[in-house]
Amino acid sequence: MNIDMIEAAAGRINGHLRRTPLVTSPFLDEIAGRRVYVKPECLQHTGSFKARGAWSAISALDPEVREAGVMAYSSGNHAQGVAWAAAKHNAPAVILMPSDAPALKRANTQALGARVVTYNRETEDREAIGEGLAKDLNLTLVRPYDEPQVIAGQASVGLEIAEQAAEAGIEAADVLVCCGGGGLTSGIALALEARAPGLRVRTVEPEGFDDVARSLALGDVSRNNRLGGSICDAIVTPQPGELTFPIMQRLCGPGLTVSDDEALFAMAQAFLRLKLVAEPGGAVALAAALCRKEHIEGEAVVVVISGGNVDPVMFTRSLITHAEAS
Amino acid sequence: MNIDMIEAAAGRINGHLRRTPLVTSPFLDEIAGRRVYVKPECLQHTGSFKARGAWSAISALDPEVREAGVMAYSSGNHAQGVAWAAAKHNAPAVILMPSDAPALKRANTQALGARVVTYNRETEDREAIGEGLAKDLNLTLVRPYDEPQVIAGQASVGLEIAEQAAEAGIEAADVLVCCGGGGLTSGIALALEARAPGLRVRTVEPEGFDDVARSLALGDVSRNNRLGGSICDAIVTPQPGELTFPIMQRLCGPGLTVSDDEALFAMAQAFLRLKLVAEPGGAVALAAALCRKEHIEGEAVVVVISGGNVDPVMFTRSLITHAEAS
Numbered sequence: 001m002n003i004d005m006i007e008a009a010a011g012r013i014n015g016h017l018r019r020t021p022l023v024t025s026p027f028l029d030e031i032a033g034r035r036v037y038v039k040p041e042c043l044q045h046t047g048s049f050k051a052r053g054a055w056s057a058i059s060a061l062d063p064e065v066r067e068a069g070v071m072a073y074s075s076g077n078h079a080q081g082v083a084w085a086a087a088k089h090n091a092p093a094v095i096l097m098p099s100d101a102p103a104l105k106r107a108n109t110q111a112l113g114a115r116v117v118t119y120n121r122e123t124e125d126r127e128a129i130g131e132g133l134a135k136d137l138n139l140t141l142v143r144p145y146d147e148p149q150v151i152a153g154q155a156s157v158g159l160e161i162a163e164q165a166a167e168a169g170i171e172a173a174d175v176l177v178c179c180g181g182g183g184l185t186s187g188i189a190l191a192l193e194a195r196a197p198g199l200r201v202r203t204v205e206p207e208g209f210d211d212v213a214r215s216l217a218l219g220d221v222s223r224n225n226r227l228g229g230s231i232c233d234a235i236v237t238p239q240p241g242e243l244t245f246p247i248m249q250r251l252c253g254p255g256l257t258v259s260d261d262e263a264l265f266a267m268a269q270a271f272l273r274l275k276l277v278a279e280p281g282g283a284v285a286l287a288a289a290l291c292r293k294e295h296i297e298g299e300a301v302v303v304v305i306s307g308g309n310v311d312p313v314m315f316t317r318s319l320i321t322h323a324e325a326s
Numbered sequence: 327m328n329i330d331m332i333e334a335a336a337g338r339i340n341g342h343l344r345r346t347p348l349v350t351s352p353f354l355d356e357i358a359g360r361r362v363y364v365k366p367e368c369l370q371h372t373g374s375f376k377a378r379g380a381w382s383a384i385s386a387l388d389p390e391v392r393e394a395g396v397m398a399y400s401s402g403n404h405a406q407g408v409a410w411a412a413a414k415h416n417a418p419a420v421i422l423m424p425s426d427a428p429a430l431k432r433a434n435t436q437a438l439g440a441r442v443v444t445y446n447r448e449t450e451d452r453e454a455i456g457e458g459l460a461k462d463l464n465l466t467l468v469r470p471y472d473e474p475q476v477i478a479g480q481a482s483v484g485l486e487i488a489e490q491a492a493e494a495g496i497e498a499a500d501v502l503v504c505c506g507g508g509g510l511t512s513g514i515a516l517a518l519e520a521r522a523p524g525l526r527v528r529t530v531e532p533e534g535f536d537d538v539a540r541s542l543a544l545g546d547v548s549r550n551n552r553l554g555g556s557i558c559d560a561i562v563t564p565q566p567g568e569l570t571f572p573i574m575q576r577l578c579g580p581g582l583t584v585s586d587d588e589a590l591f592a593m594a595q596a597f598l599r600l601k602l603v604a605e606p607g608g609a610v611a612l613a614a615a616l617c618r619k620e621h622i623e624g625e626a627v628v629v630v631i632s633g634g635n636v637d638p639v640m641f642t643r644s645l646i647t648h649a650e651a652s
Contacts, residue, residue, distance in 0.1 A: 021344065023369065027437065042601040043349065104598070111353065271641070272430070275368040275603040275634030308601030312649040315597070319638040 001148055001247065003194040006187070009056040009152035010159055016088070017052050017156070018044050022164040022302075025273035028286075033293045035300040037168060038286065039161055040276050042308030046112070048234075048282065049157055049184055049306050050074075050081030050144075056153025057142045058085045066091045071139040073097070073119075073130040076105030077234050077307050078144040083114035094139055096130045102233070102311045122228050145183030146241040154184040158191025161302060165196055168300075172198040174253065175302040176285035179203035179212045180235035182244030184306060189251035199302065203248065203255040204288045206232040206263065206281070212240050212248065213255025221245055231260045231314065234281035234307060256295060258287040266290055267315065268322035270305060279310035280318075327474055327573065329520040332513070335382040335478035336485055342414070343378050343482070344370050348490040348628075351599040354612075359619045361626040363494060364612065365487055366602050368634030372438070374560075374608065375483055375510055375632050376400075376407030376470075382479025383468045384411045392417045397465040399423070399445075399456040402431030403560050403633050404470040409440035420465055422456045428559065428637045448554050471509030472567040480510040484517025487628060491522055494626075498524040500579065501628040502611035505529035505538045506561035508570030510632060515577035525628065529574065529581040530614045532558040532589065532607070538566050538574065539581025547571055557586045557640065560607035560633060582621060584613040592616055593641065594648035596631060605636035606644075 020043050028036040041049035058070060069092035072082040079095040086093035093114040097106060098121035110116050119129055134141040143150060161175060175192065179185045182203075189201040203212045209230050214222040223239040230236050240248065258266075263280045266287035270278040278286070285303045289296065346369050354362040367375035384396060395418035398408040405421040412419035419440040423432060424447035436442050445455055460467040469476060487501060501518065503511045508529075515527040529538045535556050540548040549565040556562050566574065584592075589606045592613035596604040604612065611629045615622065 018347065018349070021347070021369070023344070027434075040601075043347070047601050108353075268638075271603055271638070275366075275373050277597055277601040277603065312594075312597070312645040316642050316645055319642055323638040 001151060001190060003190070005148065006152045006155040006159065006191055009149065010156045012059040013052060013055050013153060013156050016055055019160055020044060022168065023274055027273045028269060028290070031290045032301065034298065036289050037170065037300060037302045038274060039157065039302065039304045040274070041157065041304060041306050042276055042278055042282060046080040046084045047307055047309045048077040048081065049154060050077040051084055052156050053150035053153035053183060054078065054081035054085035054142060057147060057149040058089050058091060060149045061140060065140055069093060069137065069139045070142050071096065071130065071134050072142045072144065073126040074144055076101045077309060079109045080105060080112060080309070082142050083109045083112035087113040094133060094137065096126060096133065102309065104311050105309050145181030146243045148243065151183050151187045151243065155187030155191040157184065157304065158188035159195060161188065161199070162192055162195035165199060165302060170300050170302070173298045173300045173302050174296050175199050175201045176204050176256065176288050177201055177304045178235050178281055178284045178306050179205055180237040181241045182212060182248050183241065185252065186244040186247035189247060193251055200253050201251060202253045204284045205235065205255060205257050206230045206284060207257045207259050209236050210255065210257045213257055215240050215245060216249060216252060216255050219249070232263055232281035232284060234279060235284070256288045256292050258284050258291060262287040262291045264318040265322045267318035271319065272323055276305065277308040277310065277315065278305045279307050280314065282307040327477060327516060329516070331474065332478045332481040332485065332517055335475065336482045338385040339378060339381050339479060339482050342381055345486055346370060348494065349600055353599045354595060354616065357616045358627065360624065362615050363496065363626060363628045364600060365483065365628065365630045366600070367483065367630060367632050368602055368604055368608060372406040372410045373633055373635045374403040374407065375480060376403040377410055378482050379476035379479035379509060380404065380407035380411035380468060383473060383475040384415050384417060386475045387466060391466055395419060395463065395465045396468050397422065397456060397460050398468045398470065399452040400470050402427045403635060405435045406431060406438060406635070408468050409435045409438035413439040420459060420463065422452060422459065428635065430637050431635050471507030472569045474569065477509050477513045477569065481513030481517040483510065483630065484514035485521060487514065487525070488518055488521035491525060491628060496626050499624045499626045499628055500622050501525050501527045502530050502582065502614050503527055503630045504561050504607055504610045504632050505531055506563040507567045508538060508574055509567065511578065512570040512573035515573060519577055526579050527577060528579045530610045531561065531581060531583050532556045532610060533583045533585050535562050536581060536583045539583055541566050541571060542575060542578060542581050545575070558589055558607035558610060560605060561610070582614045582618050584610050584617060588613040588617045590644040591648045593644035597645065598649055602631065603634040603636065603641065604631045605633050606640065608633040
């Protein structure tokens with residue numbers, strides 16, 4: 001993984017993915033006690049940054065390999081990204097998805113043209129099932145984070161942040177990124193290392209599912225005790241990735257955690273102040289900016305909202321809980 | 327009003343207002359039966375396009391006049407736009423607002439630094455009250471639509487659509503714009519006349535409040551029978567503007583109307599497919615694209631979502647009514 005590979009992925013992505021803006025609100029600045037710059041990847045194709053990594057990986061395949069088809073396992077956003085990017089490349093796609101994934105994500109993945117196969121995420125090993133399927137059907141597995149071309153694709157978020165931060169006059173700041181397996185986090189960290197070294201990435205996870213924060217603190221890979229029970233389903237993974245953890249260990253500051261209720265609060269603020277739809281896992285970085293200000297450094301903070309694929313019932317819960325008083 | 331004045335306003339706005347993107351979703355295309363390009367002005371500062379016209383008008387004032395202060399009357403979005411633009415110019419602002427305006431709009435206007443004065447929109451004449459206040463306090467009235475510099479500012483939406491449509495390869499299309507007094511509509515129509523003559527503006531209004539559609543059909547100004555009772559509060563005005571109607575009459579195609587329920591449906595689709603928060607009045611153009619396809623011409627349609635300042639209760643209503651099944 002180096003900046004040349006990231007620039008090459010950005011070149012393949014250019015014109016096919018959206019360059020999301022960097023948006024602000026004086027109301028968020030007031031809550032956070034510093035200037036808050038939000039990178040809304042919920043506005044990306046398929047509603048999350050995952051379309052970037054999927055495009056990068058699929059566009060990098062040999063044409064004959066690509067034509068045979070791709071497969072992916074995902075809690076939903078990577079699934080939609082792969083389904084979308086595969087369809088745009090005229091490649092078949094099979095998606096292995098947990099049986100408890102939000103209905104919207106499953107329906108969207110199928111509507112984007114992919115075949116969906118389900119598994120139980122508490123009792124079955126998705127990677128074993130996925131690799132078996134890929135072998136039987138001659139499909140190429142697109143891993144959600146432990147895949148160099150996927151990391152290089154997610155890194156395009158970091159290249160854009162570097163440019164947009166320079167335009168906004170931000171030379172030094174914490175960049176808060178929600179973290180599951182670490183593909184987005186490590187990609188952004190690599191891009192910023194090369195293009196905006198004054199910006200430091202910090203991971204944000206749900207309380208009780210803070211494998212990355214603990215791993216960073218311990219200096220060694222630590223697993224989550226459980227994989228179900230968080231509303232932030234999109235960013236719950238067993239442990240940091242093999243490729244991504246060394247990158248995060250080298251480049252990222254201490255990890256942050258937020259509660260489910262703080263994630264819901266951040267969703268309500270994104271609704272009220274930015275007119276954006278964020279999913280719980282996608283809102284944890286904004287939640288940290290708003291609710292962990294004493295743990296963040298600098299006069300400005302950059303926050304990635306990673307996705308907006310949230311079921312209406314969960315979104316309504318955030319509004320009922322946190323937006324009524326406004 | 328001419329293109330030079332519009333270009334001058336765009337020059338004053340440049341760097342202070344957001345250039346909103348043009349976004350798409352294959353799911354919306356399928357419902358509409360054609361390609362749908364959405365211009366989300368809900369992502370603009372203050373959550374609506376009104377910040378453009380306010381900035382244009384306030385930035386055009388003589389400095390001594392501006393320092394004395396400005397005032398505005400508005401159902402809410404123009405109020406927030408004027409409050410925001412005035413504060414950015416270090417000018418005091420007084421806002422005359424109907425007593426039944428959504429709580430969020432009133433609170434936001436005050437938080438942006440303006441003084442809010444209320445009136446009853448069914449029994450009192452806001453223009454008489456506003457002009458009296460302006461005279462007593464030596465404030466300059468910034469009219470919501472019948473003001474050339476405001477129209478010129480809203481026209482910057484049209485300049486952006488012209489550029490973005492060209493980039494997307496759209497040479498001919500209907501451009502659907504929600505219409506209250508007609509400032510946004512006439513501004514966009516003037517900009518497109520000069521920069522993208524293949525794009526034709528169509529007004530969209532709530533059923534029962536279709537003063538502009540009837541006026542366009544009659545060739546003469548027609549009033550609404552009532553001013554309360556629509557959920558699309560942001561775009562209910564007594565009649566088309568004196569400056570805006572002749573422009574719309576010359577440049578716009580036949581007006582469209584949608585029901586409250588169709589506006590709620592469009593809000594739910596913006597949530598599900600674009601991850602955007604639209605207010606009812608801001609969603610009527612998208613509603614027309616999705617629900618009036620037999621009245622629209624061409625293989626593509628451009629839709630402006632004009633704002634996203636919606637109370638959580640109303641937003642929840644759109645999700646409960648129209649997003650549960652997804």
